[in-house]
Amino acid sequence: MYCKLVLLLLVTLFHGSAYAESAYSISSGAKLFKKCQNCHQIGEGAKNRVGPQLNNIFGRTAGGLPGVKYSKSMVQAGEEGLVWNNETLNSFIENPKKLIVKTRMSFSGLRKEDDRKNLLLYLSEFSKDATKVKDLENFTKNKNQNVDPTILSIVGDPEYGEYLASECMTCHQSSGLDDGIPGINAWQTEDFVIAMHAYKKKQRPHPVMQMMAGRLTNEEIAALAAYFKDLN
Amino acid sequence: MKINRRIFMGNSVIAASTLAAPTVFADGHAKPRVVVIGGGAGGATAARYIAKDSKGKIDVTLVEPSRMYYTCFFSNLYLGGVKSIDDLGHSYGKIAAGGVNVVHDWAVGVDRDSKTVSLASGSSVPYDKLILSPGIDFIDGAVEGWNLSSQNAMPHAYKGGSQTELLKAQIASMPQGGTYAMVAPPNPYRCPPGPYERVSMVAHYLKSNNPTAKIIVADPKPKFSKQGLFQEGWAKHYDGMIEWISSDFGGGNVSVDPNEMTVSIDGETVKVDVCNVIPAMKAGRIAELAGVTEGNFAPVNASDMSTKANADIYVLGDASQQGDMPKSGFSANSQAKVCANAVRGSLTGSKVFPAKFSNTCWSLVHENDGIKVGATYKATAEKIAKVDGFISATNESAELRKATYEESEGWYAGITADMFG
Known part of the structure; x- marks a missing residue:
């Protein structure tokens, strides 16, 4: 019907x-x-x-x-x-x-x-x-x-990512726990990069994340993705 | 200056190769030693990160008098009945388990020549790098009639713990229709929206427990952080309860009498039931003793938080004078990571990455009515300089305000896990 x-x-x-x-x-x-x-x-x-x-x-x-x-x-x-x-x-x-x-x-x-x-x-x-x-x-x-394939193909430096990630850890817990702000551990690299670029371009709504992602370079986003991918 | 990572990495390789040359540490000991004084948002974070990231290559000692640390951030929520005091307390057990030598003692002196810190117990601790994160102390005579011995009669409650509990107890014992007065601090001070969140939370408590009570704020400033948002909330939730007297109306011309429990504002004396005096602030005393302050705070280099006065002494958080960042737990935590990275690099030759800072301050106006302001920052040759920022808007939906409050709870869990492990 x-x-x-x-x-x-x-x-x-x-x-x-x-x-x-x-x-x-x-x-x-x-x-x-x-x-x-x-x-x-x-x-x-x-x-x-x-x-x-x-x-x-x-x-x-x-x-x-x-x-x-x-x-x-x-x-x-x-x-x-x-x-x-x-x-x-x-x-x-x-x-x-x-x-x-x-x-x-x-x-x-x-x-x-x-x-x-x-x-x-x-x-x-x-x-x-x-x-x-x-x-x-x-x-x-x-x-x-949409994210350019050349940006998606950047191989991030996990050591730089670890340093940059320390800034994320003020809110996103390294244990992955969600007490009001989601955990971001073990994300697939591509999903992570796409999400961060969506914030950077203000497609995803959230003023703090738009601001944080807004000043990250493509390499820095790749570095973060490389670090968080292996964080459990 | 825009930092190009390739150039930066190039520089750091040069820096690393210089540092890779054998470094002779004080009295020829094997491992470099970092001493951190103050176990709050700056110090606990710095100690934990240096120990964690150096993987045993650096000896880290944290000197902090309290065995339990009560956060000053979120303490207003305890005053408002939204959080309990236990929600605010944190121990140092996990930091110690993470390889930091935690010493519960007072640091009472710094000898820059022999590079040692002396402790109240009589012992001394040597350092190669010294990180001071002592928070704030109050300036004597800043509010006429008030000194530190008056803090029981008229609490500041601007350091977490017993003062917070004392103020809460005093508010709870106010007679019906009584008066709570606040003497607000002049700039610069810890947590710019803090006094106004406190006013909101005290009003929230009184609204349900003492609805005819009054709140008077004597302010030496003509305006304050998130003013539009707070005043919108005060009109909405606590109409008629709060009187804010700005400097334009004599709010800066204040004296108090702790024996009589009176406050004089611009010549008019009022009898009050609770008087919350938040005096003008300066760097915690140890920064002064270390000789790194200039005026009330310690000027630092933005790239690594080292002091202008001494390259081996760093100052984090509220005690530092760094430029555009507000004095807040979030800022101290952010600065600590930049500092930890730089200190580790200079002692072990590990890569030093460019300084990036950020801050967000959430405030609670009423239950589930959260607001926020935040910004990102970078290091310039002169100072920590603001890059970009945002602030909540007036007239936001109740759903968004609730989401903002829930986010602040997430932040609290996040930053305390980041500080204490």
């Missing part, structure tokens, strides 16, 4: 959209949404399931829908100001654990930019506050905000 609902909506939307003929299409997005619909509903009568229903996802505060079982880190991200929009959703869908390290969403992400554009275009059809998503120029900007 649910599938029927989606299809019905699709037909309606397809007619109304000026983007149906552009390079990105709602119908492609709808196909991609099948990956999501085990956990998420969208459209008329959509209800929260494993994940939140996605009507009006644009403009919604992360972790902010009542009655949904979110991860603590998703709720915290919302409290710290994360609001779903074109840019943040694009980043989340690309690699959910990049934006919210401990998200409950067990989805590895859509690595292809075109797929994300299509999916967001589809999602935006169910959001009142989604005018921005139709500005496809934003995606180009987004692309530049």
